[in-house]
Amino acid sequence: MRVTIERAALLKALNHVQSVVERRNTIPILSNVLLQASAGAIKLTATDLDLEIIESVPADVAQDGATTVPAHMMYDIVRKLPDGSQLEIEQGPDEGRLAIFTGRSRFSLQALPPEDFPDLASGDLSHQFVMPAAQLKLLIDRTRFAISTEETRYYLNGIYLHDVTSDDEKILRAVATDGHRLAQAQLPCPDGAAGMPGIIVPRKTVLELIKLLEDVEEDVEVGLSASKIRFTLSQLVLTSKLIDGTFPDYERVIPQGNDKNMQVDTRLFAQAVDRVSTISSEKGRAVKLNISGERMVLSVNNPDSGSAEEEISVSFDGEPIDIGFNSRYLLDIAGQFKNDEATFLLADPGSPTIIRDAEDSSTLYVLMPMRV
Amino acid sequence: MRIRRLSEGTVNRIAAGEVIERPASVVKELVENAVDAGAKSIDVTVLAGGRSLIQVVDDGHGMTADDLRIAVERHATSKLTDDDLVRIDTLGFRGEALPSIGAISRLTITSRWQGDDEAHEIRIEGGRQSHVRPAARVTGTSIDVRDLFHAVPARLKFLKSERAEMIEVASIMRRLSMAYPAIAFTLTGDGRRILDLPINSAQGRLADVMGKEFMDNAVPVDHRRDTIRLEGHAGLPTFSRGQTNMQFVFVNGRPVRDKQLTGAIRGAYADFLMRGRHPAAALFLTCPPDGVDVNVHPTKAEVRFRNAQHVRGLVVSGLRAALAVAGHRASSTVGRDTVDAFRRHRPMRPVFAERAAGYAMQAPTPSGFAEPAAEFAGGDGISADVQTTDETATTEDHFDKPLGAARTQFHENYILAQTRDGIVIVDQHAAHERLVYERMKEARARDSIATQPLLVPEVIELDPVSVERLAAAAEDLATSGLVLEAFGPASIVVREVPALIAGIEIADLVKNLADELESVGQATSLDERMDHVLATMACYGSVRSGRRLKPDEMNQLLRDMEATPHSGQCNHGRPTYVELKLSDIERLFGRK
Numbered sequence: 001m002r003v004t005i006e007r008a009a010l011l012k013a014l015n016h017v018q019s020v021v022e023r024r025n026t027i028p029i030l031s032n033v034l035l036q037a038s039a040g041a042i043k044l045t046a047t048d049l050d051l052e053i054i055e056s057v058p059a060d061v062a063q064d065g066a067t068t069v070p071a072h073m074m075y076d077i078v079r080k081l082p083d084g085s086q087l088e089i090e091q092g093p094d095e096g097r098l099a100i101f102t103g104r105s106r107f108s109l110q111a112l113p114p115e116d117f118p119d120l121a122s123g124d125l126s127h128q129f130v131m132p133a134a135q136l137k138l139l140i141d142r143t144r145f146a147i148s149t150e151e152t153r154y155y156l157n158g159i160y161l162h163d164v165t166s167d168d169e170k171i172l173r174a175v176a177t178d179g180h181r182l183a184q185a186q187l188p189c190p191d192g193a194a195g196m197p198g199i200i201v202p203r204k205t206v207l208e209l210i211k212l213l214e215d216v217e218e219d220v221e222v223g224l225s226a227s228k229i230r231f232t233l234s235q236l237v238l239t240s241k242l243i244d245g246t247f248p249d250y251e252r253v254i255p256q257g258n259d260k261n262m263q264v265d266t267r268l269f270a271q272a273v274d275r276v277s278t279i280s281s282e283k284g285r286a287v288k289l290n291i292s293g294e295r296m297v298l299s300v301n302n303p304d305s306g307s308a309e310e311e312i313s314v315s316f317d318g319e320p321i322d323i324g325f326n327s328r329y330l331l332d333i334a335g336q337f338k339n340d341e342a343t344f345l346l347a348d349p350g351s352p353t354i355i356r357d358a359e360d361s362s363t364l365y366v367l368m369p370m371r372v
Numbered sequence: 373m374r375i376r377r378l379s380e381g382t383v384n385r386i387a388a389g390e391v392i393e394r395p396a397s398v399v400k401e402l403v404e405n406a407v408d409a410g411a412k413s414i415d416v417t418v419l420a421g422g423r424s425l426i427q428v429v430d431d432g433h434g435m436t437a438d439d440l441r442i443a444v445e446r447h448a449t450s451k452l453t454d455d456d457l458v459r460i461d462t463l464g465f466r467g468e469a470l471p472s473i474g475a476i477s478r479l480t481i482t483s484r485w486q487g488d489d490e491a492h493e494i495r496i497e498g499g500r501q502s503h504v505r506p507a508a509r510v511t512g513t514s515i516d517v518r519d520l521f522h523a524v525p526a527r528l529k530f531l532k533s534e535r536a537e538m539i540e541v542a543s544i545m546r547r548l549s550m551a552y553p554a555i556a557f558t559l560t561g562d563g564r565r566i567l568d569l570p571i572n573s574a575q576g577r578l579a580d581v582m583g584k585e586f587m588d589n590a591v592p593v594d595h596r597r598d599t600i601r602l603e604g605h606a607g608l609p610t611f612s613r614g615q616t617n618m619q620f621v622f623v624n625g626r627p628v629r630d631k632q633l634t635g636a637i638r639g640a641y642a643d644f645l646m647r648g649r650h651p652a653a654a655l656f657l658t659c660p661p662d663g664v665d666v667n668v669h670p671t672k673a674e675v676r677f678r679n680a681q682h683v684r685g686l687v688v689s690g691l692r693a694a695l696a697v698a699g700h701r702a703s704s705t706v707g708r709d710t711v712d713a714f715r716r717h718r719p720m721r722p723v724f725a726e727r728a729a730g731y732a733m734q735a736p737t738p739s740g741f742a743e744p745a746a747e748f749a750g751g752d753g754i755s756a757d758v759q760t761t762d763e764t765a766t767t768e769d770h771f772d773k774p775l776g777a778a779r780t781q782f783h784e785n786y787i788l789a790q791t792r793d794g795i796v797i798v799d800q801h802a803a804h805e806r807l808v809y810e811r812m813k814e815a816r817a818r819d820s821i822a823t824q825p826l827l828v829p830e831v832i833e834l835d836p837v838s839v840e841r842l843a844a845a846a847e848d849l850a851t852s853g854l855v856l857e858a859f860g861p862a863s864i865v866v867r868e869v870p871a872l873i874a875g876i877e878i879a880d881l882v883k884n885l886a887d888e889l890e891s892v893g894q895a896t897s898l899d900e901r902m903d904h905v906l907a908t909m910a911c912y913g914s915v916r917s918g919r920r921l922k923p924d925e926m927n928q929l930l931r932d933m934e935a936t937p938h939s940g941q942c943n944h945g946r947p948t949y950v951e952l953k954l955s956d957i958e959r960l961f962g963r964k
Contacts (some may be wrong), residue, residue, distance in 0.1 A: 152879040153830065179828045180874065253827050286822050286871065303819055326824065326871070352827055368827040370871055372820075 001065025001091040003037045005057065007102070010042075010087060011078045013055040016212060016236060017046035018075040020053050032068035034117045035089070035098075037061045042089075045117065046071055051205050052120040053212075055236040065091055066114035069098050077107055120239055125223035125230060129192035133216045133233070139174040140206055140213075142185035142363045145332045147203050148178035155245030159206055161229075162198035163189050170194050175250050181329050182250060182366040183336075190222075197226045200243035205229075209238060254366050255352050258345035260318030262291060263358060266342045268312050269296075270334035276300045276308040277327035286372045287327040291346075292320030300327070323349040324372040333365045381499040384446060384475035385524060390670040391472045394531060395422025395520055396540040397671060398477075401469035402515050403548055403557075406430035408451055408462045409513065412571070413556040418541055420562070421534030423520055431512040435483040437492040437504045443481070444494060444501050446471040460661050463626055463672075475499045476527070477520045483513040498523045542566050546581045547627040550620055550654060553577035578605060578654055582618065586611070586652055591698040593655065595690030600659040600683060602690040607652030608698060609644035610940060610947045618652030623664060625656075629673045631891065633657075636684045640691035642900060643813075646944050653691075657683070696937035770927055774934055775949065778926030785917035787926045794953040796930075801917045802942035803933055809910035809943055810936050816906065821853040822871040830866045831859055832879045838886035839864055845889055852898050856882065872902050907943045 017033055025031045034045040042059040045052065078087070081102055088101040091111070100107040140159065148156035160175040170189035175182065209231060213220075221232040230239045277287055279300045290297040296314045301307040323346065333355050334342065341358035355365045378386075392398055399416060406414045409432025419425040435443060442448045449467035473479055474496035484491035491509035495502040521528040531537060538561050545567055549557045553574045559567035569580050579587045589611035595602045607618065621633045633655075641651045665676040677683045770777030775798070776791030787798040834842070842849075843858040853870030866878050873881075884897045915921070921929070933939040933948070942948050 149875070150877055152877050156828075177828055179826050179830060180824055182827055248828055250828070304815055324822075326874075350825065366827060368825050371823045371825060371868065 001035070001037050001067060001089070001098075002063040003042055003059050003061050003089045005042060005059040005087050005089065007078060007081050007083065007085045007087055009057045009059075011075075013044050013057045013235075014071070014075045014078055016055050017044045017053045018071045019211065020046045020048055020051050020208060021071040022048050023072070029068060029112050029116050029118070031070050031072070032112055032117070033071035033074060034066065034068045034114055036066040036114070037089075038064045047118060047120050048204075049118060049120065050202065051208065051238070051240045053208070053236065053238050057235070067091055067095070067098050067111045068114055068117055069109040069111050074100075074109065081105065120241075123228055124225060125228065126225045127192060127196040128221070128223045129190040130219050130221050131187075131190045133213050133218060133220050135187055136220050136222070136231075137210070137213045138362075139172070139185050139187060140210055142336050143174045143176040143183040144203075144206050144210070145336070146176040146178055146181050146183040146365075147206070148176075149203075150178065153179065155200060155243060155247055158200040158202045158243045160198060160200050160247040160250070161196075163194055163196055175247070177248075177250060177253075180326070180368055181333070182253060183333075184250075184254075184364045184366075186362050193222075196224060198247065199224060199226070199229060200245060200247055201229060202240065202243050205238070205240040212236060212238060253352060254364070255345075255347060255354060258347045258351075258354055260316070260321065260346040262296070262314050262316040262318075262344040262346065264296065264312065264314045264342055264344065266334055266337045266340060266357075269342060270331060272298050272310045272312050273327050273330050273334070276310050277331075279306055279308040280327060285327045286324045286370045287330065288322065288324045288372060290320070290322050291316050291318075318346065321346060321349065323353070324370045325353075325367060326370055329367055333367065336363065336365070380446070381475060384471050384499055387446070387468050388472035388476045388524070389527070391468050392476065392520075393671075394540065395426060395537050396544045398422065398426050398473055398517055398520060399428070399541050400544045400548070400671070401464070401473065402426070402428040402517075403545065404463035405469065405515075406432055406513070407548070407552055407555065408464055409433050411512065411555060413558075415558045415560070416541075416545060417560045418538065418562070421531075421537035422517075422541060423528075423531070423534070423537075424518065426517040426520065427514065429512070429514045431510070434485045434488075434511050434513050435481075435492075436485040436488060439485070440481060440483060440492050440494045440504050441501075444470050444474050444479075444496055460666055468670075471499075473517055473520075474501070476523045478518040478522070480516040480518075481513065482507050482509050482515075484509045484511050486511045538562075538566070547620060550577060550581050551622045551625040551627065551656065575605075582620075582652070582654060586618070586654075590652070590654075591694045593690050593694040595686060595693060597682070597686045597689075599663065600657065600686055602655060602657055602686055604653065604655040606655070606691050606694050608940065609641060609651065609695070609938075612641075612645050612649040612651055614649065616650045619650065620654045622654075622656045623666075623675050624658060624661065626666065626672060626675070628675050630675055632677075632680055632684060633687060635891070636687035637691065639684075640688045640695070643903060643943075644695070644938060644941055655687070657687075659683075698937075698940070770930070773931065775930040778923055778930060781921050781926060784920060787921065787929065789926070789930055791951075793955075794951055794957070796949050796951045798930065798933070798949040799917075799942070799947075800915055800919075800921060800926075800929065802946060803929060803939065803948040804914040805907075805910050806939050806942050806948055807929075807932050807936055808914045809907055810938060812906045812910060813903065816872075816902070821851075823853045823855065823868040824871045824874045825855075825868045826866065830878050831863050832866065832882050833863045834883070834886060836861045838883075838890070841889040842882065842886055845885075849885070849898060852902070854881075854898055870898075870902060872905055876901065910943065 014033070021031060021033070030048060036043040037059065038061060040058060040061055041056045042061065043054060043056045045054045077100065081087070085102045090099045090101070092099060096111055098109045098111045100109070143159050147158060150156065156177060156179065162173060164171050164173050171186045172189045172193055173184065173186040175184045177183070212233060216233050218234065223230040227242055227244070228239060229242060230237060273287055276298045277285060277300055279302050280286065286300070288299045290299065291314065293316060294313055295311055297309060297311050299307065299309045337357040339357050339359040343356045343358045345354040349369055350371070352366050352368050355367060357363055391401065395418070399422070403414055403416065406428060409430060411430035411432035413431050415429045417425065417427040439450070447467040449464065451462040451464055475498070479496045480493065482491055482493040491507045492504050493507035494504050542559055545557060545559050549569050553572050553576065556571045557567060557569045558565065569577065572580060575587065586607060587605065590605035590607045593602055593604050593606050616634065619634060619637060621628055621630065637651060637653060645651065663678050666672050668674055668676050771790070771792060774791070775796050776789040778787050778789045780788050782788060785800055787800055789796040789798065839858050839862060842856060842864055846856055849856065853868065854866070855868035856864050856866045859865035864882060866882065869878060881898065881901060888897055940948060
């Protein structure tokens, strides 16, 4: 293998793939990135056996070939090289080494045979569809904060992606919950996604995907089966295994009969919550909302340090109510809202509350109150 | 095979298998008999670890000739007057010991009833008893057990070495003797006097048996609730052991090894000891005989209480109260260990010693330390380490406090304080961490518990017995913030968790709770988990090592430690301070 490539292009691709690679591995080759040079491009592959990223970068390939080298080390080397350098990557007669030359620097990295590199990508994908990157981003962004990290309920450690029919309309819906709160985001179903199996996309995949989508504008091809999902973004392919489990019947926890409606200015509310919760200790974080008529009083009482109270105006159509929430959960949800007004649908202090962005019908949040 | 009735001899040998496990069990049964007979002195002689001879001689009320004949029959006893087994106030009552021993050895009993003018003797060999013959003896009873287990060779094979059996005999006697300080005990093994415990006060006997070190590092316990009373001594947390072999529990004078009671002790010390460390304690529980059932175990090592929760509560609160009185005390062994460490190093490291000598010559002799304590009283012996001069007035007041007046801080973590008769070294981080932790715990007990109800209740699958246990304990758990209920026969649904630990693995916690309910009858790990969170927060919220403290801050820390219960050890059971007596220091320098 002999390749010449511009540093910036290689660095970007390496940055994408190396973040999949775990820092510590029991199987040595999993620390490596697979480099395959052929037909004017170099292809980089990295995997942790659950998740695989492949990215192709155009390069001047003088001689085809393949090898694997430690991913984090290669990334660090390329990162530290001066901007604008041209790298020569060469595999000599000794197959156990890969040499990198640029300017006056030369590196020789220990290589492992490419044949040993695990292949994750094979397998049929039953459903294929295309959706704009912005839409995919929205589904993930609005829900990922509610993903659980609890290992025993592993089936909550991801975003549940599935299609539903509501009012004769086909919808693609993403749901995540950690048992305390639930986040739901939905979009009209893209062509080809109808009839897809309900799948749980693991947390790590979600986080990687969000990073990759950051500066992508074009459409994303999505392919999935009951056990795998694949996202194709122009030069880059991310394939992931899915969580093998059954997502709980989340629709049952979304209350239908909450009839007390409250409108509040999102920004004022979030700021007030943030301010009063300064008083609360690490351990509780409870903020109490006293809502009656035109006003809401937020209060925090911490016997160790004092108390705080703030009043904001709201419009509320129910009987006065006293209800407590974990302030961090409130802030998480308020942070999702892009518009000025939030709607709370309340029942009583012990029942789940629905919170929505008043002008955005695609998302919905359910939050369980605290007992304080 | 037809069903047939077992012969008396076989029945006795089977019973012996339960009651007489090893020579030490013979000693236990016979010494208990002697205690029940009102003896003032009990002498035990053992040869070859008890295989060839066990002899127990007492000066109790003895037995008449008729008594002797019937005593060796199965299920014959003088001790049980109430056939309902409700009021048992003697150590024995089953009437099994003598015939069981007789079935597997050559047994000779010689006894003279008080007031009789002659003694009698009876022999049993392999279950066959001889006629009662006249013999010579003062009032009391002697029992000789020779060739133990000769009739059951199988058991003989399972005996440990003579030495190991001897140790076991001694430990059983020690344990029994703790409960009866008014009886003198001796134990002679192969001609050597192994135990010699004269009549003593309860405390004196404890010191004799458990060592003076234990008594120096223990706090007295005396706690009463209704008709139950807990007395004894509890070791300081810093005087902990790697094993439970320094834990002695007595119920109505009977040594027991009861899981519930040891669990209660563990619970009482939960906050002060690391996992794997065990407190030393000698505890005597007295309750009306009808409040406890001792007839649940052939050797009566376990007992059952009519109100187990009540007893557990008493033990836990009694111990906690006693430890709280101990307040900031750390074990004296800590200080002594330090002195020993100094002394050990000297001969081993001559280079170090020489260098130390070099320092000594250069350094001007600090008068305060060099002269005996009398100088301190005058106040001019105070060294000039305290930075501010207006300190001196208040320093005088600090002097009389248990932890003394702060002199200086060294290595940015240790406070050196001077007391009337020594010095105290305080680990500032450990000490402050404990103070913060105690304050948080106090707040947790005072405030109501905030809970986070679950949006998606968690269903945990368990075995039906655990489910039932948890469901029965649901009310208790709910007061700690964990709301759960049975969900079908083999699963539990958790509906609310304490907000403090809202993010934890609920399934693990619930399984641990179920195990604890089974083994100790009380679910402690929920509170432990919450305490653990507090402890972690305390660690972050306290003065770290490396922080320079001003004299006022140091003195404040010392005063807070004196006022806070349990401040003598950090959250991991390590001491927060070490006290060196002036006499120890003088010893180090060869002045005394």
